[in-house]
Amino acid sequence: MNKLPKIAIPGIITLIVLVVLIIKSAVTIDSGQAGVLYKTFSGGVVIDEPPMGEGFHIVAPWNKVFIYEVRQQEVFEKMQVLSSNGLEIKLDASAWFEPKREFLGKLHQEKGSEYIQRVLLPTIRSAARSVVGRYTPEQLYSSKRDAIQAEIYEETKKIVDGQYIQLNEILVRDVTLPATIKEAIERKLKQEQESLEYQFRLVTAKKEAEKVTIEAQGKADANRILSASLTDKILQDKGIDATLELAKSSNTKVVIVGSGDSGLPLILGNN
Known part of the structure; x- marks a missing residue:
């Protein structure tokens, strides 16, 4: 086998280096994601430009791209909170949220990729404790779940809005009371x-x-x-009317005028 010419060796090395650099520089961002560019030698996190969108990108190999999910996500949280009279209530809730895309660089710079654990969940827990503490177990069990859900949403949103997180919904999935309290409420x-x-x-x-x-x-x-209304005169008139009607009948009869009580005729027939 012929040896490679000495001039070819540097070319092969250069080609290999180029391939490695391209591989190291290539970044693919999937659907529903966005990238935050970190420039190692020129300013760090890029916050004055829109985040990198979906698709294939080439970046300098000494820079980094941090990829975030920007679609709506859901996080679940189980909490133990106290009612207005100090009873322990178990609350299962979930939150629908997404990072604010236009502030993704700020979110990465100030909160990092663990912003859910650092910001969102602690805020939900704090809001839930504050809201549930205003209600009695009876209210929590029966008619106030929708109100509690809305109030937790409003209090959480008020805080996370300034933390580059868009809160879409809070869902209270279950409220669990102590068994004795639940039985007492059901009896009542x-x-x-x-x-x-x-x-x-x-x-x-x-x-x-x-x-x-x-x-x-x-x-x-x-x-x-x-x-x-039935006076004697009216009754007598009605009797006379009835007598006249009977007199018109074809049946054999004898009418004796004025022989009955109160002067009404008597009718004697063959029947």
């Missing part, structure tokens, strides 16, 4: 429900009784008015 709620049902039955029965009374009163008033 059951008793209240039974009381409401009993009151409803009383109101319904009262309304039904009032309806029957009104109907009976109406009938009594009608009978009283009718009795007051």
Whole structure:
């Protein structure tokens, strides 16, 4: 095998060095990510330019690129907090968030890649303790979960907005009370429900009784008015009218005028 010419050796070495430099200089940023450039010899973290976008990039081999997820993310947190009367409550919550893309350099420079543990989670825990401490266990168990969720969101957002983090939502997934307190609340709620049902039955029965009374009163008033209107003269006139109608009948009969009580005719027939 022929030896390589001496002139070829430096060329091969140069080529190898170039390949290594290109590999070291190549940076690929995936979808939903952005890069923060760190210039080793000229100023450190670049904060006065937009972060590097998706795709393939070539940077000087002595510089570095720190890649961040810039899509919405979710972080979960389990906490133990105290209610307004000092009882320990277990709270499961999660946060939807994303770093503010335009301030990604600032976020990296001031908070670093562990900004979730350093900023977001401690703020959520602090806000949750503050908010839950305003409510009783009964309120936490029943009607106030949405209000608690909204208040934790507002208090957390107020702080992390200035820390280059965009908070999209806080979700309170579960509120766990001590077993004895939970049972006591459930008994109380059951008793209240039974009381409401009993009151409803009383109101319904009262309304039904009032309806029957009104109907009976109406009938009594009608009978009283009718009795007051039926004088002897009216009854006599109606008797005469009825007699005349009977007299028109084809059946055999004898009409004796003025022989009945109160002067009404008597009708004698063959039936």
